[in-house]
């Protein structure tokens with residue numbers, strides 16, 4: 001059987017009609033929801049059924065171990081075989097798993113009936129956070145079991161690593177309005193629905209709008225789905241939170257762009273537009289959080305390039321570059337993603353990408369997190385840093401902590417504040433055997449952005465004594481007496497160190 005991921009695509013332009021039908025009619029999706037609940041089609045149940053090895057194999061697109069674990073004919077096994085393993089399943093079994101739903105789901109082109117067999121035309125898979133069990137509707141995962149990857153331009157990507165990264169980056173404070181820009185399968189909208197009273201999801205792909213609508217309806221979650229590019233569908237509207245994982249793949253222009261990863265905007269301009277357009281759509285205190293990639297070129301450092309995007313916005317910005325990929329590695333990754341890894345003219349594709357990068361003056365690609373915050377302060381705080389090291393999740397907590405520290409530093413008088421050393425901070429002392437004094441002291445953060453820093457005696461004493469009672473100046477004065485140093489000079493020398501310790505999260509406000 002050959003399948004095409006876009007086989008069940010609604011015709012272009014029909015998305016809103018389609019969404020309205022599925023939404024307002026609602027009954028079939030409601031019945032599907034009830035049945036999936038009844039069967040217990042959850043992340044934990046599927047994991048329990050197939051076990052950890054098959055689960056990991058499936059993450060590598062290998063279905064054989066999971067096939068072997070789902071032969072009992074139970075409704076749960078049938079649902080896994082149908083949707084996740086993309087198998088042809090005998091109609092009788094599917095009728096048992098989804099009683100009364102085969103015909104209506106086939107009419108909606110979610111399933112296809114082929115003689116005595118039924119197969120899925122879309123992927124419906126369990127998903128969840130700590131407190132919710134959801135289902136996400138997306139296109140079938142391409143490339144299972146080493147089959148050639150075959151995706152059409154309107155392919156709607158399911159939950160990807162990038163989706164999870166953005167979900168972990170997004171600050172989950174209760175808000176009134178959230179925007180899921182480039183909603184795709186609607187996965188971010190599910191998360192946003194847990195803490196936003198109203199969620200708007202936008203996309204340019206009619207099939208994505210259809211699927212995001214289905215995902216929302218299946219989970220009984222309100223989602224206002226709107227068709228249009230970037231901020232066009234929300235002109236004149238403001239949000240407390242914008243969360244987006246835009247199609248940031250930088251690739252040579254081609255006839256057949258994959259809309260889930262590429263746009264017609266040149267280079268990394270889609271990310272620039274998201275960043276520069278954010279301020280007009282945020283309420284005071286609002287955030288825009290972006291998972292993004294950016295170009296490294298010969299003219300500017302990446303910090304200068306992104307700093308330039310942020311500069312005119314008036315927003316606070318914290319940009320963390322997590323990874324830099326050289327161009328061959330980047331090209332190989334995205335050619336494989338498009339299913340071009342094993343085609344005969346692979347070397348020609350590869351060379352075309354490298355030629356184009358050279359023409360554009362692109363030297364490498366950076367990848368990371370952008371968190372913008374509308375504080376309306378006179379001098380916005382802009383920090384652009386590289387951090388390829390460990391972080392603890394959800395990294396959203398580190399975003400909130402970063403903002404708290406930026407606010408505290410904005411008062412200017414760092415020595416007059418009673419700081420507290422970061423919870424969980426560890427101090428490591430290295431000494432020569434028999435020595436009275438340590439040769440080296442290192443401070444380690446054990447959560448958030450897990451930074452380490454070497455500390456001299458004064459810094460270590462200052463951090464150790466910072467428990468929120470005494471100001472930094474009082475502690476430095478006490479250290480001056482103890483170490484027989486001049487108090488004025490010590491304050492002057494260590495004011496910038498205190499600021500640095502706060503910026504980097506070793507010291508925090510109460």
Ligand SMILES: C[S@@+](CC[C@H](N)C(=O)[O-])C[C@H]1O[C@@H](n2cnc3c(N)ncnc32)[C@H](O)[C@@H]1O
Pocket residue numbers: 157158159160162163166181182183184185186187188202203204205208228229230244245246247248259260261262263
């Ligand atoms: C990488 S996917 C992200 C999907 C989903 N938000 C997630 O986290 O998995 C990017 C999405 O942006 C959509 N998109 C492409 N071009 C767009 C544009 N100009 N404006 C808004 N969305 C766009 C794509 O159709 C796709 O659904």
